[in-house]
Amino acid sequence: MTSHHYEKDPAAIYASSFSIIRQEAGDALATLPPSLEPVAVRLMHSVGMTDLVADLRFSPNAADTGLAALTRGTTILVDTQMVAGGISPRFFAQGAALSKNRVLVTLNDPQVSDIANEMKTTRTAAAMELWRPHLEGSIVAIGNAPTALFRLLEMVRQGAGKPALVLGFPVGFVGAAESKQALVGEAAELELDYIAMLGRRGGTPMASAAVNALAIAALGQSDKPM
Amino acid sequence: MTSHHYEKDPAAIYASSFSIIRQEAGDALATLPPSLEPVAVRLMHSVGMTDLVADLRFSPNAADTGLAALTRGTTILVDTQMVAGGISPRFFAQGAALSKNRVLVTLNDPQVSDIANEMKTTRTAAAMELWRPHLEGSIVAIGNAPTALFRLLEMVRQGAGKPALVLGFPVGFVGAAESKQALVGEAAELELDYIAMLGRRGGTPMASAAVNALAIAALGQSDKPM
Numbered sequence: 001m002t003s004h005h006y007e008k009d010p011a012a013i014y015a016s017s018f019s020i021i022r023q024e025a026g027d028a029l030a031t032l033p034p035s036l037e038p039v040a041v042r043l044m045h046s047v048g049m050t051d052l053v054a055d056l057r058f059s060p061n062a063a064d065t066g067l068a069a070l071t072r073g074t075t076i077l078v079d080t081q082m083v084a085g086g087i088s089p090r091f092f093a094q095g096a097a098l099s100k101n102r103v104l105v106t107l108n109d110p111q112v113s114d115i116a117n118e119m120k121t122t123r124t125a126a127a128m129e130l131w132r133p134h135l136e137g138s139i140v141a142i143g144n145a146p147t148a149l150f151r152l153l154e155m156v157r158q159g160a161g162k163p164a165l166v167l168g169f170p171v172g173f174v175g176a177a178e179s180k181q182a183l184v185g186e187a188a189e190l191e192l193d194y195i196a197m198l199g200r201r202g203g204t205p206m207a208s209a210a211v212n213a214l215a216i217a218a219l220g221q222s223d224k225p226m
Numbered sequence: 227m228t229s230h231h232y233e234k235d236p237a238a239i240y241a242s243s244f245s246i247i248r249q250e251a252g253d254a255l256a257t258l259p260p261s262l263e264p265v266a267v268r269l270m271h272s273v274g275m276t277d278l279v280a281d282l283r284f285s286p287n288a289a290d291t292g293l294a295a296l297t298r299g300t301t302i303l304v305d306t307q308m309v310a311g312g313i314s315p316r317f318f319a320q321g322a323a324l325s326k327n328r329v330l331v332t333l334n335d336p337q338v339s340d341i342a343n344e345m346k347t348t349r350t351a352a353a354m355e356l357w358r359p360h361l362e363g364s365i366v367a368i369g370n371a372p373t374a375l376f377r378l379l380e381m382v383r384q385g386a387g388k389p390a391l392v393l394g395f396p397v398g399f400v401g402a403a404e405s406k407q408a409l410v411g412e413a414a415e416l417e418l419d420y421i422a423m424l425g426r427r428g429g430t431p432m433a434s435a436a437v438n439a440l441a442i443a444a445l446g447q448s449d450k451p452m
Binding site for chain 1 (some may be wrong): 229230232234235236242246247271272273274275278306307308311319324346348349351357358370372373376379380389390398400401402404405408425426427428429430431434
């Protein structure tokens, strides 16, 4: 009878994962500002790939700004339910240390279909109209739709509230690379702090992982199980 | 003033994405059984990577079995809320064509912590004890935890109900590759149909994408926006 011997202790699994990541990507990780390193490690952990630093872009104060926003308490605006589902409730649930923050997904709001038809855009971009009252000082985490990131840049340029931090992780073949390049190219002019993954790679696990990494930093923990 | 010209029509974005995927991966996709091809395309679409066929493993009837289960109506057992969040409600919501199916996540059930402590395993694996009444004929989609896939193989071997199809997409550095290798190695003996991605890669977007691809096939659609 086949029986499997596998690690079942969550703390040991995390420790072993981070050890493998630091072993494989240590040289690249050492080139990052210290506050970005744990974010990069969590990104790698979320997708099982250690070659991400070459495509990682960020503003100098990105991690510190995100950490400060979470400590103060803000709205975390996310483009899909999947990103919200990946943000650890241990940090943000009622009664938890960071419970002054809240995660907001507007994609399934009943108004969204009508807005999308009227604006002739995707539901994801349309859903962002409902972000307007919450944008100023927020953390925006985009893990799926390039149109959402493009639209965010337009909205900020047109005077909508300015997020404290933009986590740019759209994924895929049409517009993903371009939208993240636009974020990196325009961030200085728009005075936006950001963390983003260039190219086609990205996705909801990366967007959630970035939020979780900042939450752990805000709690003064590091590399603990979530 | 910078203005972005980007594709905003969801149908055009999908069409263009699938065209790029088939252009880059066409030769590899042509080696797959016809029923698996749309699943592979959706997997690539979910992560922005076209080099997945080399690591894709499946039993010969996997896609057809999954399609039949969805058509009949079954329980889709998933290991995390993120996988559930990525399964398109358009197919499964009340009143939708496949509404006889339901997606079940047991991870946040209040009993899970106690079961995990008692069994000395991860919360994910512990949550699967609550799958037992639903396993027979189900579709199991694992997008995160290697321990869940290992535990599923143990449960099936010990006589728990047998899923109609196992979608094996644990991701990461500790146990992910090993758990998927175990699935592939034992599936024939356990008489399990499966689709899995070997190696470290995997993740919740792949697990959701596989379910969505089968749903689209069950609806007799192909490559339509979701």
